[in-house]
Amino acid sequence: MATSDALITISSLPRPVRAIENVWIPMRDGARLAARIWLPENADAEPVPAILEYIPYRKRDFTRHRDSIMHPYVAANGYACVRVDLRGSGDSDGVLTDEYTQQELDDGCDVIAWLAAQPWCSGKVGMIGISWGGFNGLQIVPRAVVDDIRKGASQADFAKAGFKTLPGWSYRDMWWVSHDDHGVFEARGIHGQAIYIDPKAEMVIARFASYPLAANAHLDPTTLPAFRALAEHLMQ
Numbered sequence: 001m002a003t004s005d006a007l008i009t010i011s012s013l014p015r016p017v018r019a020i021e022n023v024w025i026p027m028r029d030g031a032r033l034a035a036r037i038w039l040p041e042n043a044d045a046e047p048v049p050a051i052l053e054y055i056p057y058r059k060r061d062f063t064r065h066r067d068s069i070m071h072p073y074v075a076a077n078g079y080a081c082v083r084v085d086l087r088g089s090g091d092s093d094g095v096l097t098d099e100y101t102q103q104e105l106d107d108g109c110d111v112i113a114w115l116a117a118q119p120w121c122s123g124k125v126g127m128i129g130i131s132w133g134g135f136n137g138l139q140i141v142p143r144a145v146v147d148d149i150r151k152g153a154s155q156a157d158f159a160k161a162g163f164k165t166l167p168g169w170s171y172r173d174m175w176w177v178s179h180d181d182h183g184v185f186e187a188r189g190i191h192g193q194a195i196y197i198d199p200k201a202e203m204v205i206a207r208f209a210s211y212p213l214a215a216n217a218h219l220d221p222t223t224l225p226a227f228r229a230l231a232e233h234l235m236q
Helices: 064-076 102-116 132-139 143-150 155-159 220-234
Strands: 017-026 032-040 048-055 080-085 121-127 170-172 175-177 185-188 194-198 203-207
Touching: 017 064, 017 102, 032 064, 032 102, 048 102, 048 132, 064 080, 080 102, 102 121, 102 132, 121 132, 143 175, 155 170, 194 220, 203 220
Parallel strands: 048 080, 048 121
Antiparallel strands: 017 032, 032 080, 170 175, 175 185, 185 194, 194 203
């Protein structure tokens, strides 16, 4: 099949778009982040999902030309596109002290909550980005979601499932919750893959694996004590 590397020029958009040059998004501490927004013209009457790009590269000038091409195109295809300057960058309040700080991630959660509550938004919000924006898209999870997962579920019901290597555990929203004194919770793949989180030790282990048997029970008697031993060592 023939292929072509020729660029395709978009000469028209499927629906009208309106741009809002600057909107202030309030943070929980009173600071404001600056946003530039593109909306389908009828979004107030027919709300749409929002797509957030959350980066420090000054929407007013540095990324302005790129933004003016990319975001209107996506908005014309049925989304609210929102380009936000991080705290301490561009037109936003505050001081930018480092990459991926807890403040930055908390602000991102506040931005998402604000977007979801707008009359032109359907309540669904996603994130896009590369480099800094890509990392933010991977890291921003509302604290309430994590807290809810860490609570786990019914240990009695879990015990009925017969996972003999996980006594006292439970399962909630695709996470396995230990209910131990370290508050450990884990994402588990059937061939040994794992993301093991020990909040007390401030330790995360990502294990890449391709164990030939699709059963973690063969690995748990070795790996779970090993992970615990690493946590105890790090806490010394």
